Amino acid sequence: MNKRLSITLLIVLVIAIIYTVSVSFSYWAALDHYANVYISIDTLHEAELSVNLKEDESNFNKKLVPQGFVKNSDEVDEIHFIFELDLTGDELLPGVELGLTITAINVLLDGTDQYNYLVVIELPNNGNLLISNEVLVVVVKVRLLEPATSEIATAIMGKNITFDLHFRVVS
Numbered sequence: 001m002n003k004r005l006s007i008t009l010l011i012v013l014v015i016a017i018i019y020t021v022s023v024s025f026s027y028w029a030a031l032d033h034y035a036n037v038y039i040s041i042d043t044l045h046e047a048e049l050s051v052n053l054k055e056d057e058s059n060f061n062k063k064l065v066p067q068g069f070v071k072n073s074d075e076v077d078e079i080h081f082i083f084e085l086d087l088t089g090d091e092l093l094p095g096v097e098l099g100l101t102i103t104a105i106n107v108l109l110d111g112t113d114q115y116n117y118l119v120v121i122e123l124p125n126n127g128n129l130l131i132s133n134e135v136l137v138v139v140v141k142v143r144l145l146e147p148a149t150s151e152i153a154t155a156i157m158g159k160n161i162t163f164d165l166h167f168r169v170v171s
Contacts, residue, residue, distance in 0.1 A: 047167045053142060053160060063158035066144040067117070068096055075090035075158075081140040084109040087131045087169065094133055102127040102138070115152065118145045119161055140165070 040074045053064070067077045087098065104121040107113070122141040129136070142161060 005081070030111065033111040036061060041045045048114065049083075049165045049167070051081055051140075051165060052162045054161055064142065064144055064161065065157045066153050066160065068133045068144045068146050068159065081142065083138055083140075085131065085136045085138050085167075087159055097132045099129040100129045100131045101170060102129065102169045103138075103168075105164050107161070109156055109161055111162075115147070116154050117158060118147055118152075119143075119163075120145060121163060 019144045061074055062079060063072075063075045064079050065071075065077060069075070070077050085100075087100070102123050104123065104127075107116045107119050107121065109115050109119055114138075120141075120143045122143070124138060129138075144156060147156065
């Protein structure tokens with residue numbers, strides 16, 4: 001009986017170790033998805049970035065659905081768009097921080113603005129950032145609000161969301 005218990009405990013321990021390693025690997029592998037988007041802004045100018053959530057690698061095979069409507073493993077109620085932001089220019093001295101405003105404009109859901117009032121684009125610090133001469137990692141969260149009817153929910157589930165991020169340096 002002792003030998004049987006030992007073998008059972010050993011099997012359970014091996015399964016637990018395999019599970020822990022696979023979960024840790026998945027977590028760390030998911031953190032590298034922002035490396036392909038890098039924006040550089042001159043201190044005297046503005047810049048704009050067009051975002052297409054279906055084309056972003058980190059959102060591949062994810063279907064954005066309204067909050068409360070997640071039913072499958074490929075459905076999510078929030079998508080993160082992550083990128084690096086760098087500020088360049090003659091005015092930027094070491095240790096000096098400049099204000100940067102980010103606004104989301106031209107929000108479209110499946111190419112139309114019919115239901116864009118249901119799209120929530122959450123910018124860090126409400127789009128008001130301080131940036132210096134170091135690269136800043138920015139996380140933009142995109143969600144769909146719960147619509148008034150199930151027909152609207154069906155119409156917007158998994159549809160592509162596009163928007164522009166407008167960057168403006170303020171001193």
